[in-house]
Amino acid sequence: MTEHDRDGAEHVSTGTTKEAGEAVEAAIPELVIISGMSGAGRSTAAKCLEDLGWFVVDNLPPALIPTMVELGARSQGNVARIAVVVDVRGRRFFDNLRESLADLDAKGVNRRIVFLESSDETLVRRFESVRRPHPLQGDGRIVDGIEAERDLLRELRGDADLVIDTSSLNVHELRAKLDAGFAGDEKPELRATVMSFGYKYGLPVDADLVVDCRFLPNPHWVPELRPFTGLNEEVSAYVFNQPGAKEFLDRYTELLQLIAAGYRREGKRYVTVAVGCTGGKHRSVAMSEKLAARLAAEGVETVVVHRDMGRE
Known part of the structure; x- marks a missing residue:
């Protein structure tokens, strides 16, 4: 936010100039209030x-919603979209909700209310399945x-901009509805962690997919390469000059592209690909680096982690 924008924010709070109001309006975060029946999603x-990139606050008292929006407006664009979950755990604050909504409307906040509901039979079944009482x-x-x-929620449901009945929806279908309503022109992104590891130290517990590079010759048995890691150009060249290494990288990249498309359709946003070799120092490190670069080139936000590279 520029100095002019900050001045505008001050002016709009006192209602002095039209230009100032326009500057602040652009800085006010978009707001979504999520409410509805317990167990409805x-x-x-x-x-x-x-x-999808929203800043989410769970169980915020309704009286504090305008304050949260004001703090977002001061973030210089870092908090452009805020989602607030309001539920019966804060029922003593519901008396303040209508006053807060009126305050937001007066400030020109672009806000929407999403109300989730389900049939009584579905809610009873869901509570019984998790063996928890209704609040x-x-x-x-x-x-x-x-x-x-x-x-308690009847009036709020009547004010909702979007009502979603989740009685017959699974998690993926609910995500798809919300993606359609709030992703805008941007497609939900898939974020990947590519993690090298050594089998002798155990499989990563958070791995979604596991790749085994032990079919390639081990640089550990090459004296001049043993002290180095897969980050070294000589080690990487040795690995990818082996028969099948480049073909494996090409084909597994194609497979990940297919899997990534399916993950997006199913609402999965995070995936960890674990790439293993014996010690997690040479082959898996070199393969992880190349694989991560391929994924990043395909538009997948990718982080590389070498879990066991520093172990002896």
Whole structure:
């Protein structure tokens, strides 16, 4: 934000000039309020928006929503989109919600309310499957808590800009609906971590896909290469001059492109590809670097981690 923009922010708060108001309006974050029935998918909706780049705040008292928006406006564009989850855990604050919404409207905040609901039968089944009580059931039954929550949220549901019935939706279908509504012109990105590792130290527990490079000759047995790692150009050249190395890289890159497209369709936003060799120092490191470069060239946001490279 420039000095002129900051001056505009001060002027608009006091309503002095049209030019100042226009400057501030551009700086005010977009706001989405996520609410709805417990068990209807609020957490999934929040995670989806977070994956789309929204700044998500869970269970924020409604009275503090204008303050959060104001802080976002001061972030010099770093917080351009805010999503706030409001639910019955903060029911004592619901009296302040309408006042907060009126305050936001008066400030020209672009805000939307997303309301998630499900049938009573679906909600009962979901609560029973996780063996947890409904937050409003007290000493009663789950259906008593659901009825109380519907009464509490009835007015908010009427004010919602988007109502999604998740009774027959799985997690991926709900994500797809939210992607369509909030991703804009940008397609949800897939982020990849390519991790080299040594099999003798165990498989990475967070690996989604595991690649074995032990079919290639080990530079460890080449005396002049043993002290170095796969980051060294001589080691990398040795690895990729072996029969099948370049072909493996080409074909596995093609396979990852196919998998990545499927992950995006299914709403998966993060993937860890573990590339292993015996000690995690030579072959897996060299292959990980090349594979990560290929993924980055395909537009996948990629981070490379060499888990065991520094071990003896």
